[in-house]
Amino acid sequence: MIYGQLAENKKFALMPPLAQKAYIFSIVFADDEGRLKGDTEWLRIKIFPYNPEVTQKDVKLFIRHMEKAGLITWYKVENDYFIQHPNWTKFQVLRPDRIRDSDFPAPDDGHPSVTRPRNRSKISKTREEKLSASMEYLKKIPDEDIEEFYARFDCTKSAIKSKGEDLHLWCEENGTRKRDYKAMLLKALKKDFPLRVGKPPVKYEVKDGVAVPIPQGIKDEINSIIGSKKV
8 A cells, every 4th residue: 555645755856766666666566574675676577567768777776765765675685685674564564374474584673474484373462563654544344353343332233343344444535643543442332332232243253363253052052051141
């Protein structure tokens, strides 16, 4: 995603036009962790395929402009160059269950990140925290959060999604930024909907951050406990 605020970034605005183009396409070609190849010839072919006047030397100069502006980190691991977007998680939001690990090494690595041992639960939690800190959260509310709100408030799931979209539109129109958009949505739901009396129908359980249908056997056990209410 490329945001309109980029045009208001003074350091970006002061770069030469072709360096600006190179930066924008470095976002387009980056992977889910904000990394891409930093080889100047590869970048020249990918970004300027029909402009024979742009040379490798020019691309290297563009990279230097981007580095000076603090927009990228250009680094070398063994014999290969790579680019990392340092503010990637601030502006890019993907569903945690769809994010693919990078095949490229991080700036402080000596080997590809794909071979690093990873704490999956910690990464998933970190990504969820980043999602809730982004305005896009209001348009792409995770299923587990919808289930949480649905269990708490007397409203439909579509009403929760609609409230999130309304808040997203309001934030954009008023230039409002929040540190935690999940908390913002929760506050709005408290204001608009009463707390649910009794237990709502239970349809899902959350596994690894993804809502999945509850097996019928577990539903029967829950029904035997709560009585006449059906799962």
